[in-house]
Amino acid sequence: MSNPVFQTSAISPVAIRERTGSISTAEILSVLKGEITALHVKQAFSTQIAEEITANFVGSPGLRERKDGVPGQYVGASHYRKDAATYFAESETARPYVDALFGNLVDPVRALFDALKRELHNQGIELRLARSEQGQANVCRALSWSDGGTYSLDPHDDVAQVLSAGSEYELSAVANNTVAALNFYPSIAEEGGNLRLWYHKPTVTDRKSQGVETTGYPYSDSYLEDVPCREFQLRAGDIALIDGGFVHGVTRQSRNGKRRLVLNSFFGFARQDLVLWWT
Numbered sequence: 001m002s003n004p005v006f007q008t009s010a011i012s013p014v015a016i017r018e019r020t021g022s023i024s025t026a027e028i029l030s031v032l033k034g035e036i037t038a039l040h041v042k043q044a045f046s047t048q049i050a051e052e053i054t055a056n057f058v059g060s061p062g063l064r065e066r067k068d069g070v071p072g073q074y075v076g077a078s079h080y081r082k083d084a085a086t087y088f089a090e091s092e093t094a095r096p097y098v099d100a101l102f103g104n105l106v107d108p109v110r111a112l113f114d115a116l117k118r119e120l121h122n123q124g125i126e127l128r129l130a131r132s133e134q135g136q137a138n139v140c141r142a143l144s145w146s147d148g149g150t151y152s153l154d155p156h157d158d159v160a161q162v163l164s165a166g167s168e169y170e171l172s173a174v175a176n177n178t179v180a181a182l183n184f185y186p187s188i189a190e191e192g193g194n195l196r197l198w199y200h201k202p203t204v205t206d207r208k209s210q211g212v213e214t215t216g217y218p219y220s221d222s223y224l225e226d227v228p229c230r231e232f233q234l235r236a237g238d239i240a241l242i243d244g245g246f247v248h249g250v251t252r253q254s255r256n257g258k259r260r261l262v263l264n265s266f267f268g269f270a271r272q273d274l275v276l277w278w279t
């Protein structure tokens with residue numbers, strides 16, 4: 001019994017939906033409530049918008065290299081391993097660059113945010129961007145992963161970073177509930193770059209055993225060896241919405257030709273009557 005997954009018999013049940021068309025607020029709510037683990041909607045936004053966002057990302061004066069141990073380039077701000085003051089100040093600085101990714105077209109991520117906000121409002125629940133005295137979160141951040149190993153983004157969960165965010169972050173309360181991770185894909189590499197989801201939702205004890213208590217990143221191959229997984233084959237214009245508490249990663253991708261680009265955001269219940277959204 002050397003594999004900790006079996007010590008804790010932690011294969012978690014999953015509910016997966018994959019289809020073509022438009023994403024609905026009902027499905028988004030199902031993920032938020034933990035009824036759906038992963039939702040892959042193909043051709044969910046237009047290829048014209050996808051191409052424009054990709055071109056704007058590549059030419060963005062706000063494009064930066066990540067320096068926090070996760071290889072990739074980005075436009076926007078990540079709360080990962082940052083205190084609240086730094087994150088919200090960076091969000092403010094990056095806002096014009098994030099907005100500029102959409103040029104004069106309608107931002108599909110904001111359209112989803114607005115639709116969900118309307119639906120939740122009807123149910124007496126507020127949806128808003130996370131904020132502090134320093135500023136507020138952006139609706140999304142754009143990321144292009146560049147790890148050249150087995151994965152272009154190593155297996156991780158999105159909850160550890162929320163749990164360890166600290167009390168000056170109002171969003172730390174979301175860690176007790178589902179952290180929904182929303183991904184829009186404006187561009188996908190010719191080969192690979194699939195989103196892989198393992199059927200395992202680590203506990204604090206699991207993370208400690210792997211030395212990833214505060215980051216949730218990266219889980220080793222040996223830890224995940226015997227855990228079943230599912231891979232989503234993505235195309236430009238697709239959306240994937242997952243329970244970010246489950247381990248997930250991005251498979252190796254071809255490095256010549258098209259680069260893979262994702263617009264990512266997180267959201268979840270901070271209270272019964274409040275859903276927060278951040279990046």
Ligand SMILES: O=C(O)CCC(=O)C(=O)O
Pocket residue numbers: 143153158181183195248249250262264
């Ligand atoms: O690029 C992807 O498909 C997933 C991104 C992700 O998991 C993250 O940003 O936390």
Ligand SMILES: [Fe+2]
Pocket residue numbers: 156157158181244248
């Ligand atoms: Fe993630």
